[in-house]
Amino acid sequence: xxxxxxxxxxxxxxxxxxxKWLQDDYVKFIRFAQWKIEQAGSxxxxxxxxxxxxxxxxFRGMRQSLMKTFDEIxxxxxxxxxxxxxxxxxxxxxxxxxxxxxxxxxxxxxxxxNGKEAVVMQSDLRGTREAKYIWLESHDLGNTEWxxxxxxxxxxxxxxxxxxxxxxxxxxxxxxxxxxxxxxxxVTARDALTIQPTAEKAWxxxxxxxxxxxxxxxxxxxxxxxxxxxxxxxxxKDLLDSGPNRKNIVxxxxxxxxxxxxxxxxxxxxxxxxPRPEVMKNMLGGENLGIVTCRQLANAGWFHAFVSNKICDxxxxxxxxxxxxxxxxxxxxxxxxxxxxxxxxDLLERKSNLSPALMTTLTGxxxxxxxxxxxxxxxxxxxxxxxxxxxxxELLKMNFPRVPFTGNVGLFAKLAGLGSRxxxxxxxxxxxLDTPSCRFxxxxxxxxxxxxxxxxxxxxxxxxxxxxxxxxxxxxPVPVWKxxxxxxxxxxxxxxxxxxxxxxxxxxxxxxxxxxxxxxxxDIQGEIDALYPEAERTAI
Numbered sequence: 325x326x327x328x329x330x331x332x333x334x335x336x337x338x339x340x341x342x343x344k345w346l347q348d349d350y351v352k353f354i355r356f357a358q359w360k361i362e363q364a365g366s367x368x369x370x371x372x373x374x375x376x377x378x379x380x381x382x383f384r385g386m387r388q389s390l391m392k393t394f395d396e397i398x399x400x401x402x403x404x405x406x407x408x409x410x411x412x413x414x415x416x417x418x419x420x421x422x423x424x425x426x427x428x429x430x431x432x433x434x435x436x437x438n439g440k441e442a443v444v445m446q447s448d449l450r451g452t453r454e455a456k457y458i459w460l461e462s463h464d465l466g467n468t469e470w471x472x473x474x475x476x477x478x479x480x481x482x483x484x485x486x487x488x489x490x491x492x493x494x495x496x497x498x499x500x501x502x503x504x505x506x507x508x509x510x511v512t513a514r515d516a517l518t519i520q521p522t523a524e525k526a527w528x529x530x531x532x533x534x535x536x537x538x539x540x541x542x543x544x545x546x547x548x549x550x551x552x553x554x555x556x557x558x559x560x561k562d563l564l565d566s567g568p569n570r571k572n573i574v575x576x577x578x579x580x581x582x583x584x585x586x587x588x589x590x591x592x593x594x595x596x597x598x599p600r601p602e603v604m605k606n607m608l609g610g611e612n613l614g615i616v617t618c619r620q621l622a623n624a625g626w627f628h629a630f631v632s633n634k635i636c637d638x639x640x641x642x643x644x645x646x647x648x649x650x651x652x653x654x655x656x657x658x659x660x661x662x663x664x665x666x667x668x669x670d671l672l673e674r675k676s677n678l679s680p681a682l683m684t685t686l687t688g689x690x691x692x693x694x695x696x697x698x699x700x701x702x703x704x705x706x707x708x709x710x711x712x713x714x715x716x717x718e719l720l721k722m723n724f725p726r727v728p729f730t731g732n733v734g735l736f737a738k739l740a741g742l743g744s745r746x747x748x749x750x751x752x753x754x755x756x757l758d759t760p761s762c763r764f765x766x767x768x769x770x771x772x773x774x775x776x777x778x779x780x781x782x783x784x785x786x787x788x789x790x791x792x793x794x795x796x797x798x799x800x801p802v803p804v805w806k807x808x809x810x811x812x813x814x815x816x817x818x819x820x821x822x823x824x825x826x827x828x829x830x831x832x833x834x835x836x837x838x839x840x841x842x843x844x845x846x847d848i849q850g851e852i853d854a855l856y857p858e859a860e861r862t863a864i
Contacts, residue, residue: 327355330386334477338385345382350374354386358393358433366437375401375429378482381620381723387480391442396434398445398465399482402456403427407644408622412450419453421460432465445470446484485718493719496726496863497682499617502703503652505603505677509616509638510576512586513554513597517545519584519637523573526585530573530595534563554597562594563587574608577616577636580809581752581838582818588635600651604635609657610674613700613747616640617707618647618810621721627808629707629725631747641810649810650724653677654700682729689864690733698740703727705743708849709856728863735859742852749841749848752834760836761843766795770827772819780816791819791827797839804842814842 330346331338345351350373361367377383378401390397403410404420405427412418421428447468449456475481500506512518517533520526533541538556541547547556566572566589578584588608590601606612616636618628628641632651640649658673676683676696687693694702706712706727713720730736748754773792775781781790787799805815818838822831 326352326359327386329389330355330383333385333388333480338382340382343382345376345380346386348374351377351383351386354390354431358390361433361435362393366435368435369433370430372402372428372430375403375405375427378429379479379722381479384478384480387475387482390433391444391475391480394433394435394442395438395440396432396436396443396445397482398432398434398470399447400430400468401427401446401448401483402429403448403450404453404456405622409624410450411624417452418450419456421453421456444473444475444482446473446482447471479722481722489716490719493716493726496728497679498726499615499650499652499703499724502679502682502699502727503615503654503677504679505606505656506650506652507600507603508598509636509640509649509651510596510600510604511598511638513551514545514547514559515637517547517559518586518596519576519578520586521584523575523585526573526587527570530563530568530587534560534568536560551597553593555593558593559595562589562591565589566591575634577632577634577640579637579640579817579821580630580750580812580814581834581841582821583634586635603651603653606653606655606657606677607633607635607651610655612653612655612657612674613697614651614653615700615704615707616649616651617725618642618649619724621647623647623811625808626713626717626720628720628810629704630809631704631750633751641812643811647811654696685864686729686736689731690736692733694736694740697744698737701740701743701747702729702736703743704747705739705852706856706859708743708746708845709852710849711853711856712860728860730859730862731864732858732862735855735862739852739855739859742848742855746845746848749844752837752841754841754844756844757837757840760833760840762797762800762836762839764795764797764827764832764836768792768795770795770832772823772825772827774823778820778823780819782816789815789819797835800839801843803846804839807842807846815839 327346331343354371354373357369361369377386378399402421403418406420406425408427410418410427447470449459471484473482473484517529520529533545536544538560542556550556568587572587572589573585574588575583576586587595588599589595590599590605592598607614612633614632616630616632618641621628622644630641636651638649642649654677655674656677678696678699683693707725745754749756771792775790782805784802787801788796789800789805790796800815807814818835
């Protein structure tokens with residue numbers, strides 16, 4: 325109960341599905357100190373803690389609460405967050421003052437008891453550990469260069485940011501405002517058991533696992549201890565209660581371009597820990613498209629958008645537990661029978677999951693109603709505009725993307741077309757991939773082998789990517805080899821996940837299509853960039 329007031333902001337609940345970071349010990353210590361000062365009526369608190377609470381959305385209620393209690397807050401952000409890959413402004417390394425990966429900050433909270441509005445001052449310190457120690461040795465509150473902040477609703481940030489940029493960006497609708505029904509991706513809790521490379525393998529696993537003695541199953545599948553929301557016996561019960569039935573084996577987009585298979589009943593705390601049925605059933609009811617992105621990020625650069633036409637894993641675009649992936653589906657399917665998420669083959673009724681208010685605004689501006697697919701293509705194009713990603717990088721890392729909609733119908737149609745082409749490339753369904761730009765060459769058995777510490781051997785000069793001593797894909801141009809989607813370097817990730825397996829013809833074809841798709845993505849991003857400034861200038 326101690327931190328209850330941190331769970332609301334502007335008098336309303338935070339609305340976070342999972343405010344677990346508020347349970348961190350350092351948060352409770354700050355709250356306890358705050359309570360002591362409130363009791364005393366005046367005083368000073370000085371702490372050095374994790375710096376996540378300065379800008380992470382989950383802590384906005386905490387920041388507002390601190391501003392109500394104290395009349396002066398000074399934050400010296402010592403950075404050094406290796407999880408965020410922080411660097412100094414000149415690009416040199418930024419090191420932590422302790423042997424930890426989490427960045428830290430020194431904070432002073434002062435209450436003089438005169439009931440004034442809180443003054444919030446902030447300063448940054450970046451560089452090597454040595455340089456930070458020397459600086460700290462020679463500075464105090466008086467000779468530090470402080471910047472005044474005016475933290476305001478809705479985020480109450482304790483970090484400096486560009487207000488004008490912020491203001492312009494906030495006028496655009498955010499993804500949840502565009503696609504009202506959305507949720508975090510599927511959390512299986514036990515990928516090695518629940519996610520399999522083929523439908524056949526998934527069906528065999530279900531058959532074997534559901535009939536094993538629980539403790540043998542735990543050992544055989546290396547499942548470790550039960551978690552709060554995933555237990556061996558509950559997983560087995562879910563499988564047995566549902567059949568097991570072969571029609572529950574479905575494809576899942578596990579990582580970009582990487583389709584695997586799972587057994588999906590839609591029941592929580594079953595075989596899959598959190599299946600998110602209210603959103604995912606719409607990916608199973610019939611043809612659909614969805615955008616997957618993150619709400620907040622710790623790493624450098626923003627590359628976090630991908631398209632899916634299947635149910636998807638919550639780490640689809642992000643390789644860190646702190647960066648959940650969310651799915652925003654384009655269509656919502658009516659349910660024939662709520663207990664059966666699979667249609668009997670009849671096409672279910674569907675409606676678009678686009679905000680009616682947005683559709684009204686666009687129809688008014690264009691003199692015609694855009695189709696759902698056009699709106700989807702347009703949003704996807706904007707999220708892939710390099711200029712947009714760069715300009716709003718800091719803001720994109722703090723909350724869901726916001727999208728400027730042009731009022732110019734011709735420009736809208738052009739961008740929607742480019743976005744739809746991109747989506748088709750990313751689903752590997754585009755006819756543009758029928759003539760791949762890349763070949764598989766060399767004699768051998770197709771075995772993907774490790775090359776020095778888990779890496780893959782890439783020859784930059786020859787644009788060759790080797791899977792073993794003699795066999796390679798070529799040409800794989802450098803920009804394609806380095807291309808990132810979300811937290812992954814795609815060319816490397818897809819193959820690394822298959823080290824130790826043999827590439828059959830199907831996998832070779834798929835990989836050549838992926839390399840081709842990435843090359844074309846880079847070209848289309850150039851075309852989008854040429855149109856982007858005008859789209860933002862004419863935003864409605």
